[in-house]
Amino acid sequence: MKRKPIYVEIDMKTDMDKLWSLTQTPELHQQWDLRFSEIHYLPKVDAETQRFLYKTRIGFGLEVTGAGATKTVVHPKSGHRISVLRFGSDQRNSLIREGSGYWKYADGGQGILKFSTRYDYKTRFGMLGAWFDRLLFRPLFGVATAWSFDVLRLWAEKDIPPLVSIRNALIHALSVFMLVILWCYEGVVPKLLFPEAGELDLLRQSGWAEGVEGMVLVLLGIAEIGVGLLTLLFHKSRWWYRLVMLLLVILMLGALITEPQLMKAPFNPLTLSGSMIALCFTASLSAVDLPSAYRCVRRPASTDGPGLRSERI
Known part of the structure; x- marks a missing residue:
C-alpha cells in the first residue's frame, strides 16, 4: 500500500x-x-x-x-x-x-x-x-x-512556554465544549422533547405568544441549538462571547420577571445563566494566542529537501 x-x-x-x-x-x-x-x-x-x-x-x-x-x-x-x-x-x-x-x-x-x-x-x-x-x-x-x-x-x-499554551488550549476547549453542550441541551430537552415539563407553562404565563406557544417554543429550541453550534464555529471571537453573554442575561431576566418563584428552585435561571456567562468569560480570555494546526502548510512546494537524498546516517 x-x-x-x-x-x-x-x-x-x-x-x-x-x-x-x-x-x-x-x-x-x-x-x-x-x-x-x-x-x-x-x-x-x-x-x-x-x-x-x-x-x-x-x-x-x-x-x-x-x-x-x-x-x-x-x-x-x-x-x-x-x-x-x-x-x-x-x-x-x-x-x-x-x-x-x-x-x-x-x-x-x-x-x-x-x-x-x-x-x-x-x-x-x-x-x-x-x-x-x-x-x-x-x-x-x-x-x-x-x-x-x-x-x-x-x-x-x-x-x-509550551506548558502555558497547552494548558490555555485545554481550558478553552473545555469551556467551549461545555457551552455547546449546555446550549444544545437547553434547546433539545426542555423545549423540543419535554416542553410540558415547565417551559411551555412558563411561556404561556408570559403572554408573549398567546395561541402559538408550542410553535414559538420549537423555534426557541432550534435557536438555542443554533447558538450552541455557532459557538463552536466562532469559538475564537470575543465579540461572539459578548453577544452570547448579553443573550443569556436577557433570557435570565425574562424568565425571572415572568416567574419570580423560579428563584427559590435549587437549579434556576440565575445559576444556569451565571455558570454559562462564566464559561463565556473563560473561553473569551483563553481565545488569545491559541495554537492551531491550521496555521501550517501541509503540502510541500517540492518533493524533497535540498541535499536530503545525498545525506545518509
Missing part, C-alpha cells in the same frame, strides 16, 4: 539560533512536541551523528520507546540547515516499525524563518496496521505535528 509522507511547514518571526536551540535541545524539544514525552541524547561516537532515545506515553499506563539518529547538514551560501534523522522501535506494540525524515530551517527573508518537516515510516501488523495507519493514525499524527509546530511558534515568537 502506497504511503503518503507527512509534511508540515510554518513561518516564524524568530532568529535561526533561537529556533535551533528550541528544536535541537532535548529538554526543550520534548516540551513542545506532542509526539515525544521524553528525549535523551546518547554520547556521540563520531562528530557528525547524534543518537538518541525517545519515549511516548499514549495513556492508560502504556508507552512506546524507540531509538534514532540525527545528522545536520548546513548550506553556507543560503544559511539553510537540514537535520536528517532515522528512527524506529523494537517494541511489538508500536505501530511504527522504522522511519526517516528531515527538519529544514530556511531563511524566508524579512525576519521570517520557514521551519518544515517531512517524514515517513513503515508500520507493523500487516494490512490491518497499514489500513489503521492510513485511515486514523497518520492523519492524527500529522495534525499533532502541525499543532506542535504552532506551539513552537508561540514559544519562539512570543516567549509563551
Whole structure:
C-alpha cells in the first residue's frame, strides 16, 4: 500500500539560533512536541551523528520507546540547515516499525524563518496496521505535528512556554465544549422533547405568544441549538462571547420577571445563566494566542529537501 509522507511547514518571526536551540535541545524539544514525552541524547561516537532515545506515553499506563539518529547538514551560501534523522522501535506494540525524515530551517527573508518537516515510516501488523495507519493514525499524527509546530511558534515568537499554551488550549476547549453542550441541551430537552415539563407553562404565563406557544417554543429550541453550534464555529471571537453573554442575561431576566418563584428552585435561571456567562468569560480570555494546526502548510512546494537524498546516517 502506497504511503503518503507527512509534511508540515510554518513561518516564524524568530532568529535561526533561537529556533535551533528550541528544536535541537532535548529538554526543550520534548516540551513542545506532542509526539515525544521524553528525549535523551546518547554520547556521540563520531562528530557528525547524534543518537538518541525517545519515549511516548499514549495513556492508560502504556508507552512506546524507540531509538534514532540525527545528522545536520548546513548550506553556507543560503544559511539553510537540514537535520536528517532515522528512527524506529523494537517494541511489538508500536505501530511504527522504522522511519526517516528531515527538519529544514530556511531563511524566508524579512525576519521570517520557514521551519518544515517531512517524514515517513513503515508500520507493523500487516494490512490491518497499514489500513489503521492510513485511515486514523497518520492523519492524527500529522495534525499533532502541525499543532506542535504552532506551539513552537508561540514559544519562539512570543516567549509563551509550551506548558502555558497547552494548558490555555485545554481550558478553552473545555469551556467551549461545555457551552455547546449546555446550549444544545437547553434547546433539545426542555423545549423540543419535554416542553410540558415547565417551559411551555412558563411561556404561556408570559403572554408573549398567546395561541402559538408550542410553535414559538420549537423555534426557541432550534435557536438555542443554533447558538450552541455557532459557538463552536466562532469559538475564537470575543465579540461572539459578548453577544452570547448579553443573550443569556436577557433570557435570565425574562424568565425571572415572568416567574419570580423560579428563584427559590435549587437549579434556576440565575445559576444556569451565571455558570454559562462564566464559561463565556473563560473561553473569551483563553481565545488569545491559541495554537492551531491550521496555521501550517501541509503540502510541500517540492518533493524533497535540498541535499536530503545525498545525506545518509
